Amino acid sequence: MTAQPSSLLASIQLESFEFTLKDIHSIDLEQLHSLSVSVGWPHRLDDLRFLLAHGSGFAAVDSIGRVLGSAMSFPMGGDFSTIGMVITSPRLQTQGTGRWLMDHVLENVKGRRLGLNSTRAAKRLYSTMGFTAEATVFQCQGQATLPAAQKGQPEALPPSTQLRAITPDDLEEIIALDHLAYRAPRAVLLSQLLPLSKGGALIRDNKIIAFSLIRPFGRGYVIGPIVASSDEEAIAVTRPHIASHEGRFLRIDTREKSVPFAEFIRQSGLELFDTVTTMSMYGRLLNPDQENGKDVKIFGLVSQTLG
Ligand SMILES: CC(C)(COP(=O)(O)OP(=O)(O)OC[C@H]1O[C@@H](n2cnc3c(N)ncnc32)[C@H](O)[C@@H]1OP(=O)(O)O)[C@@H](O)C(=O)NCCC(=O)NCCS
Structure with missing residues (x-):
């Protein structure tokens, strides 16, 4: 013994x-x-x-x-x-x-209608409770760097648009645009998020047509929400955050796999880290018929928890 x-x-x-x-x-x-x-x-x-x-x-x-x-x-x-x-x-x-x-x-x-983003470990739990899978979310993260071809270059903006910083006065307008994209209003969330974030808005004819916010989160910063109608607009509002956070740890959770935006993220140093699955119950969350360039949608999530 x-x-x-x-x-x-x-x-x-x-x-x-x-x-x-x-x-x-x-x-x-x-x-x-x-x-x-x-x-x-x-x-x-x-x-x-x-x-x-x-x-x-x-x-x-x-x-x-x-x-x-x-x-x-x-x-x-x-x-x-x-x-x-x-x-x-x-x-x-x-x-x-x-x-x-x-x-x-x-x-x-x-x-209430319900939505969530499920990890692999939780998928069985949610499926057996009645949640339906809708889409994959790509969690992309890493040390930010502007794509080599864009370093030192002025930002290429969509025609007839200007880019400017978001101010507290923009709250109502971004709530309205986010509502169209998210398909549920989240005024309270955005009003709490804005003071913690920096943001950029793309303006056409004096109206905000796309925007994104960035805030400290986890190991560094997260860019989200990113709300835009096309890859071109989404890149236009995301690029300034990449430029101003070069060398820092950035994260974007996106459902986009279409080449320009997804490729832009990857070239900016944000590699695919993991995936989760967007699931819903009592009504679809996402519009499967959204047309790129026409319908405003969520290119980047606030977080996996908040959508
Ligand atoms: C997901 C999580 C909360 C599940 O908690 P849990 O206490 O193990 O869940 P339960 O014991 O109630 O199991 C629920 C079902 O999921 C299954 N399950 C649990 N863990 C699993 C895993 N790692 N892989 C696959 N299935 C799993 C169980 O078998 C069970 O199915 P059944 O009832 O048909 O047998 C837990 O694994 C966890 O905390 N994971 C890390 C964090 C996470 O991913 N959270 C989910 C965020 S969306």
């Missing part, structure tokens, strides 16, 4: 946990942060603070106060909500905690 180190008095393996469901707003932010870090998510405390200010949800807490699961919903305007922050601590996964938390969230959002 091997002798035990003298400091090891005893050990016990506990396999059964009992959870209490708690309002996520009653949970210590540091504990939620540890939970999200435990599944490899990059959120900073400020990113979680922003999500908590915008949504509601639950945490699974064990008998000694450890937070081992979470799930939230985020109301947009109208009858639409997104679902996110769905996490089960790695030591507990595949034992039903995710489903239990989701059941409670779904109870809370009864009667």
Whole structure:
């Protein structure tokens, strides 16, 4: 028999946990942060603070106060909500905690249309709850650099347009344009996002026809939303952020695989890191008939959680 180190008095393996469901707003932010870090998510405390200010949800807490699961919903305007922050601590996964938390969230959002972006691990959970897959989101990130051919060159803008910085006075106009693209109003979200972001707007005939915002997030910065009607416009409002953040860590979550915009992102140093799947329940989220160059749409997500 091997002798035990003298400091090891005893050990016990506990396999059964009992959870209490708690309002996520009653949970210590540091504990939620540890939970999200435990599944490899990059959120900073400020990113979680922003999500908590915008949504509601639950945490699974064990008998000694450890937070081992979470799930939230985020109301947009109208009858639409997104679902996110769905996490089960790695030591507990595949034992039903995710489903239990989701059941409670779904109870809370009864009667609303729902959307989410599912990781590979969560797809089975959402599919069996009734969510339908609509599109792939490409999470692209890396150290930003302007494409070699564009360095030192003036920005090529679409005909009859000018580019300028977004100001607080633009809020109403960007809310209206975003509404057309996102297909649900998100006035509250955008009004909370704008003070944290810098933005660029593309103007034609004194009207904003495309815009994008950039804000600190995770390991660096995220560009989103990017709202435009064509690849050309989307590149025009994204390029200035790449130029002003050269050498920094940037991220864009996009559903675009069409060559000009997707290629521009890649050439700007933002390589494909992972994919998630946009899913919906009680009504389609995306318009499959959107015509490039005609219909305004979301080229870059605010985040996977908020769409
Ligand atoms: C996704 C996640 C929340 C699931 O939590 P969980 O507590 O393991 O979920 P459950 O035990 O309730 O399982 C739900 C279903 O998903 C399946 N599942 C769980 N983990 C899975 C995995 N890694 N791959 C494939 N299926 C998985 C389960 O088998 C179960 O299916 P079943 O009921 O038909 O048997 C958890 O894996 C997690 O936190 N992952 C990392 C963070 C993440 O990706 N969150 C989702 C954000 S959209």
